[in-house]
Amino acid sequence: MYVGIIIDVSDLISTSRGADKYTSIANEIRRRIATGELSPGSQLPLRSELEESFQVSKVTLQRVMNLLIEDGFIDATRRKGSFVVARPPHLSRYALVFQGAPGGNQLWARFWMALANEAAFRERQDNVSIPVFYGIDGHTDTSDYQKLAVEVEEHRVAGVIYVAAHPRVPDLSLLRRTNVPGVTIQSGPNLGVPCVSLDYESFVVRALEFLFKQGRRRVAFVCPSHFAEIMGEFIQQQVAAFDLETRPYWIQGVGLEVPSAAKNCVHLLMHSAQAERPDALIITDDNLSEAATSGLLAAGVSVPRDVGVVAHANFPWKSPCVVDARRLGYDIRPLLGACLQSIDDQRSGEHARQIINMPAQFEDELPA
Template structure:
């Protein structure tokens, strides 16, 4: 009998813990959704714990755990006067993730200068008062070999801890385009690729702008003669560049153009 009572007590404790966990998740989900919908504006005073306890008909412990999760995720913060406020720069509006499927070592190679530059630029978006937007760089987010880190990141994205996801690597080459990350309501995705898809926006190189800026750079430094190394030798590609150079007083001889 004693063993039976003990077993029933343990079962009841486990069931109670599960119920509390589910209840806590429900409270977090409702409050987070209300912040996202603007019921509580960025920087506004958040309801007190006593008010939330009364509203949700739950315990102080459950409310405290829910507030801890919202604070951890950046949706609210507490002041020295013990009041709680909605973050002035909540994550669903100000935090972005730059997502790599490969480990950090992959962008440390000499041939990865483009990715290194992107990461350096992203570091300027640091979530400070001067720059409230923040870009978090995530590595090794791969769904074929789903790791704890990948599952945690997906959970954060589904919880709207990011305003958007940026894919520097082609998402249809890495396979991340077909992952659960793409298509989360309210969390848009963008990638460096030629054409957008129904789930991912595209950022493309503006070749004309690049050429004009390059020619302006050399003209501004009083250069007169230019050589070109290109992987394209088609005359339709060369002619606008030659014309732009002449317009700026620059000279490009045909034999100074090397196609590789």
């Protein structure tokens, strides 16, 4: 049995000036599917009834149906009529939005690359779609922003995952204008929009704990400049708590725009001419891991004989190291899963946690 649709056609047309009539009708049916007035699996009225209700010809209605089929909202292949699909886009499609863009003026972080890789993997493995949009940073005239706006306004996505480019705040104006569910990554809660945060403190503590148990005593750090600035005091407190040693000049902040500089920093720290050298190295960002570990080779030190190394990674999409480093970082799989679950919770009206912290894990602790 089908669910009836009662439409005031005059209202529909007056609120959609400038739009083709068939596009306006398709938008209205999408809206009713997204709000649950037409639930998944329910049957639409007969086409003759839709033609009369919307006051359109068979040709116009066919164009409407073609749009809805193309967007994945309805199935018109059954003999008994047209039906809302079991998992329409507003329940199974999630926009993954980056402030930056590959090949742009800014660094394309390996963390962002890992997220994009995991989104593509999930599309192949699960019954979801995760289109990716780049350069969403407050400019409404870009191609990707305009595509995203159409996706949101036409109810083609369940919600939006914003990946912040620290220290910039993500542009959430589209969420607020449309009330579509959203979640941010690497950003604090923004006016009620939940966030998934990487627990950097757990990374520092777990790395130091591992090195302490390995008998190391003098610890150096190579990290992004902003990490050294924000976390410097915490790092020194935790080093002291483990009864280890560090020096202010052993905490090296490197700009991610020039990751190769990490090689020279480590070479200088570990060079044989140094009167006192660290016997442990913590690399807190995988954008620096390859260059920093290359510096160990340049200094002629042996790992792990001379130096114990803990290097950051985004699992399972880890970046290369050129020495035998212990890999510690964040599992992208549950991180992306937490984003999808937050959007689902918001859409279903359930309580969504405002802050979801992702703890650091060693590689051998990850699920198989």
